[in-house]
Amino acid sequence: MSHPTSLTIMVLSDSVGGTASNVVHAALAQFPDVDYELKNFPFIREEDQLTVVLEKAKRFNAVVLHTFVDPILVETIETFCNGNEITCIDVLNPLIREVTSRTNTMPQHKPGAKHKLDDKYFNRISALEFAVQYDDGKDPKGFLEADIVILGISRTSKTPLSIYMANQGYKVANLPLMPESKLPDEIWQVDSNRMVGLTNEEEMLSNIRRERMLSYGMDPETPYSSKERIRKEIQYAEELYRKLNCQIINVSSKSIEETSAIIIDSLKNR
Amino acid sequence: MSHPTSLTIMVLSDSVGGTASNVVHAALAQFPDVDYELKNFPFIREEDQLTVVLEKAKRFNAVVLHTFVDPILVETIETFCNGNEITCIDVLNPLIREVTSRTNTMPQHKPGAKHKLDDKYFNRISALEFAVQYDDGKDPKGFLEADIVILGISRTSKTPLSIYMANQGYKVANLPLMPESKLPDEIWQVDSNRMVGLTNEEEMLSNIRRERMLSYGMDPETPYSSKERIRKEIQYAEELYRKLNCQIINVSSKSIEETSAIIIDSLKNR
Structure with a gap:
């Protein structure tokens, strides 16, 4: 057979x-x-x-x-x-x-x-709209209204993670971190229990960013993808997370589903 | 017992x-x-x-x-x-x-x-980022790159639908319609088989929009929620859909999951 x-x-x-x-x-x-x-x-x-x-x-x-x-x-x-x-x-x-x-x-x-188109459904819909509206630090007001605030340097999957959690009904706002950018004042008013800092491995970020440059048809060797630059960004972010006293998650080998489950689990235990 | x-x-x-x-x-x-x-x-x-x-x-x-x-x-x-x-x-x-x-x-x-963090996973992640980037007609270039273009007047659930379909790997861009707004030229270059026009019942839209005004702490009786206004918007949208020769879906009693399944089904049959 x-x-x-x-x-x-x-x-x-x-x-x-x-x-x-x-x-x-x-x-x-x-x-x-x-x-x-x-x-x-x-x-x-x-x-x-x-x-x-x-x-x-x-x-x-x-x-x-x-x-x-x-x-x-x-x-x-x-x-x-x-x-x-x-x-x-x-x-x-x-x-x-x-x-x-x-x-x-x-x-x-x-x-x-x-x-069924019940309250839970409409709650999820408005959480999704919230996530899109307050993606990428677009409007700092979002940090005060959000259930969860996600921080991270470029390519730590802030956007898809925000959307995935929104789809479970959480209002999520995210803020991209760059050593050169000024932090919005609102971030210091957010309860640290509702805040999560994403980090990643230097090597991994470098590969992801080189791929991204290639997909734009550009030379992959930009300052954006250099290890020195990435190391500086990671250090800046991790220092900030300690000041903010927020949970830190290294996303290097995690899917967004896994990262989300870890965040929800720790919210419950607080 | x-x-x-x-x-x-x-x-x-x-x-x-x-x-x-x-x-x-x-x-x-x-x-x-x-x-x-x-x-x-x-x-x-x-x-x-x-x-x-x-x-x-x-x-x-x-x-x-x-x-x-x-x-x-x-x-x-x-x-x-x-x-x-x-x-x-x-x-x-x-x-x-x-x-x-x-x-x-x-x-x-x-x-x-x-x-597992494979190609399919990263494809989904970039589709989600695409949906957020090209939500709400933000950049008309998105219409030419998208797998699916969603059109609709205010409160026809364009954003959550785009995101839901992105989560299945489709690159989706959406455009809000208003009788007063100029349409981006790009919309006439999109293959009509990749385009979907959303519509809804007058009564339903009126209720949703009144609720939205109330949630903003405003008087619900605005021109935005008036039936005359909504009728005009629906007529404008449906006329446009006919000119564009695209699929029309009335979302009044459908969840985003259902609307999405209808769109994917008809894409397959074309």
């Missing part, structure tokens, strides 16, 4: 398909050599639509994940997959069943209820 | 805990009346750490979800949960096992491999 190293994975959902796609990406990250194609089929709400997609799953010999909550769709997909020897992973119902039995409450079976 | 309507759900992970938290939010959205607390325990990488957390799960009578990939941690959590009648949902291993048997490839058992 031959084993393919390439594989079709289908995500079927009554909404966007984001939850199951996340599961696929996390699980398949464990198989760097497996070439897989993720096909997303969002907004399936009728049996007819579902049947058409299931025929495709059979044709592609696909692994199927679904996040259906409507019992009719769940029954349809299970029957079809059992009858056609298709592996079908039900992402939500194990937890839904457990919650039902624990709380004696019936699920409402409403598709895509995760994306 | 009494059933609580409040419940503790614990997410245990060797990395950030994002995948399992998503599953919890999606499943619990089906129970609007169940009061639950999600406790996230990220970065568990040693048996000792895990045991401490599992004792907490027992004390809270919690439902447990995990995304461990290390066989020793998986074995530890399963043994403990079975022995203590704790419901434990394994989010990743059903799919990991299926991929193993399909492809005859062993998973690498590396924690948090989803967040």
